[in-house]
Amino acid sequence: MIKKVFVFIVIATLCTGYASAQIVSDDYQIEQQLLASTKQLNQFFKRFNGEETNRGDELEPGDRRYRNARLRKRYLNILFDEEHAQISKNVKNKFIDVATNAQNAQFLSLRSKDxxxxxxxxxxxxxxxxxxxxxxxxxxxxxxxxxxxxxxxxxxxxxxxxxxRGETKEFLHPMSHELxxxxxxxxxxxxxxxxxxxxxxxxxxxxxxxxxxxxxxxxxxxxxxNLKYHFFSLDGWYFSLNNYNRSGLNSGWLISDLAEITNTQKDQLLKLIYGKN
Incomplete structure (x- = not known):
């Protein structure tokens, strides 16, 4: 009888330990998801600029990681929608290289007009x-x-x-002044x-x-x-942001469209977005 009780206690302890470990594991996964998700638009700007890590730690200008080109490339890679966006790997990599170029790095500003x-x-x-x-x-x-x-x-x-328009258009006769x-x-x-x-x-x-x-x-x-943000901030490029509220690490404000454009294409795209065609 004592032996059976002992075995029961051991099994119960193991089950409890497994359940606790599972809870800790689930909590960790949730925490990682929340940290990786770009929940706020301001976070997107900071991560794009290399001013915040993908764990949500804000970087100060004196920090060697602040706007570091190598780290920015890593952060930029996780700022794209991986489920729906039809962005080729070559276009994506070229965009990241332009943004992080050591000689002419480009950054986003909340105060920009672009x-x-x-x-x-x-x-x-x-x-x-x-x-x-x-x-x-x-x-x-x-x-x-x-x-x-x-x-x-x-x-x-x-x-x-x-x-x-055309022949069906109503008009005032050119001699209306005589009337x-x-x-x-x-x-x-x-x-x-x-x-x-x-x-x-x-x-x-x-x-x-x-x-x-x-x-x-x-x-x-x-x-x-719903809402969408459109960016012409980087010379020769256009991209848009959508907010993806879903489970997993690839969520929050992410780049949904990306294209390399000329000035003429920019004007045409603006007319299209504003419905002025």
Missing amino acids: WFAVVNTTFEYEGREQPLTLYMEIQKEGLGYEWVISDISFGAYDQLFDKQ DFMNLRKALVQNGSPESYTLADYKPDYLTLFLYEVKKGMLKFKTVE
Whole structure:
């Protein structure tokens, strides 16, 4: 009987020890995941610049590891989305080499004008919820900096200002001055497309209209759905950041798109992102 009790105690002790070890192991894995994940955008900047280790330790300028090219290459390698991004190894390596070049190393700055945010939101408009995109830039204000809305994209406005073109376009007769422009009634009262009577290069100011309707309560903010950051900070390169909220070490703010571009391609890409094509 005593022998059986002894064996039971030994087995129970071993099981308890295994369970404790398993808990410690799980905690360690979770800790490593949290440390490796680039949870905040500020962390991405610091790790890209070699100002923070992949364990979350901030480096001071006097530290020999601070902005060290060899360490930066290691940190930069873990700042890419490895699950969905279609970035070739050659392009990725070339980008890292450019950023960490000993003769002309390039870094990111939160205060730079060469990056911006695209924020996809939901607003209530005309009795229903509708998607609306805000373009956000950072600008200097007084002694500090602030985020501001630089532009918007809204499908309802696109439909509202869908200016007619070609032969179907409504117009005021070139002799309208002889009628004292009384035919403006047709243009501005009876016709449903007053924008047709504007200059050929007329472009509606969506941002002003947006602010007006927000102030009047006609547009009501509901929530932010998602956001993406676009960077043109490195000469000749474009990349974007997405936030991947998932398990594993490859999570947080990561590079999702990367391309080497010319100045012409940059202009075209900006028009595409802002929906100005």
